Amino acid sequence: MALTIGEDVFSALVVSLLLSIFIISLIHTWCAQGERLKSIEEFTSAVRVAEQLRDQVLAGSFPGLLEPSSGRLDNFARSRQLNLYVKVRDLSGTTIFSYGQAPEHPTTVSLPAALAMGDGSAKPCELLVGVWRR
Amino acid sequence: MATMRGISSISDMLVFSLLISTAATFLFPMPFDPTTGNTRYAASYSHSLLLALRNTTAAQLGGFRYNLGAFGLDIPSVWSSAVKDLRYKTVAELLAEDALLNMKAEFAGKNMSPLRLNEDMDKKLRLFLKSALDETIGGRFGYRLIARTTPLDLGLIRLSFETTVENLEGWSRQFWLETTNIPLPVSTQSLVSVTENMLGLELPELEAEPFIEVTLELWSR
Numbered sequence: 448m449a450l451t452i453g454e455d456v457f458s459a460l461v462v463s464l465l466l467s468i469f470i471i472s473l474i475h476t477w478c479a480q481g482e483r484l485k486s487i488e489e490f491t492s493a494v495r496v497a498e499q500l501r502d503q504v505l506a507g508s509f510p511g512l513l514e515p516s517s518g519r520l521d522n523f524a525r526s527r528q529l530n531l532y533v534k535v536r537d538l539s540g541t542t543i544f545s546y547g548q549a550p551e552h553p554t555t556v557s558l559p560a561a562l563a564m565g566d567g568s569a570k571p572c573e574l575l576v577g578v579w580r581r
Numbered sequence: 582m583a584t585m586r587g588i589s590s591i592s593d594m595l596v597f598s599l600l601i602s603t604a605a606t607f608l609f610p611m612p613f614d615p616t617t618g619n620t621r622y623a624a625s626y627s628h629s630l631l632l633a634l635r636n637t638t639a640a641q642l643g644g645f646r647y648n649l650g651a652f653g654l655d656i657p658s659v660w661s662s663a664v665k666d667l668r669y670k671t672v673a674e675l676l677a678e679d680a681l682l683n684m685k686a687e688f689a690g691k692n693m694s695p696l697r698l699n700e701d702m703d704k705k706l707r708l709f710l711k712s713a714l715d716e717t718i719g720g721r722f723g724y725r726l727i728a729r730t731t732p733l734d735l736g737l738i739r740l741s742f743e744t745t746v747e748n749l750e751g752w753s754r755q756f757w758l759e760t761t762n763i764p765l766p767v768s769t770q771s772l773v774s775v776t777e778n779m780l781g782l783e784l785p786e787l788e789a790e791p792f793i794e795v796t797l798e799l800w801s802r
Binding site: 459558560 | 594595597601602618621625629632633635636637638640641642671713718719
């Protein structure tokens with residue numbers, strides 16, 4: 448069967464088009480996966496920071512007991528070169544302690560904790576932590 | 582000649598695109614587990630919750646009080662002075678007290694527990710815990726909290742305690758499990774002595790210090 452120049456060029460165009468579609472979809476998949484991995488990494492990092500705040504930075508006299516302090520949070524954020532947003536609120540949602548300004552789309556983590564009340568009692572609360580790099 | 586060149590070009594292009602596709606497939610990123618972040622969070626959440634239960638006092642959760650048993654008699658004057666108010670105790674301390682007051686004694690597999698004067702405490706504590714956990718967890722996870730002592734063998738007598746609080750309606754898969762130990766607020770000698778008085782038997786010493794194992798299961802949909 449004889450092939451014309453036109454059919455040859457057409458075949459080349461079809462193959463190029465198929466290849467282009469394939470490469471574009473591959474790039475799109477890589478980008479989407481990169482975004483997902485990045486958001487998981489940010490979330491895991493926020494969980495790690497929240498645990499450090501609970502166990503060390505804001506720790507009171509017993510493990511899991513919180514004594515919030517803006518000064519200690521300042522030092523922590525500076526030493527880790529992080530932007531930090533911390534909120535402690537009771538189970539009804541009332542804010543008891545707040546530090547930093549929440550950005551528009553922060554990665555935040557919420558952990559249950561107990562807040563030292565100063566009279567020997569401890570109140571159940573929620574520790575909300577938002578973290579993003581400077 | 583032109584015909585052969587044309588067919589050869591198409592073949593080359595098809596082989597080329599096949600090679601590119603194969604190469605790209607090898608370079609395609611390995612799939613990742615999307616639940617990695619959630620598992621990490623569940624681990625941290627359950628650990629935090631158990632720590633919070635060890636520290637939170639009952640007063641901050643609405644208080645906790647129960648009626649001491651009076652051999653099943655309904656005497657208002659007795660009841661009014663037999664109310665125990667434990668608002669100053671932490672949730673962990675309440676669990677420990679519940680274990681001590683509601684320990685089950687078995688002799689050769691048969692339940693020997695005398696009149697359970699503190700059943701009211703056990704019942705009210707379970708309601709108290711359920712309310713506290715529902716409010717704290719707030720629908721993020723389903724949960725099951727189990728508090729149990731390891732069985733304490735005293736010769737022919739076996740002491741044990743177990744209580745469970747859960748909210749699993751609509752939750753189908755156990756996602757994470759965390760355990761912590763709470764010491765009982767009495768020494769082994771006192772525990773053996775109290776059991777001897779209760780059952781009227783002489784019992785051997787306990788070798789290990791008894792404790793309560795508190796397990797928190799978190800469930801996902």
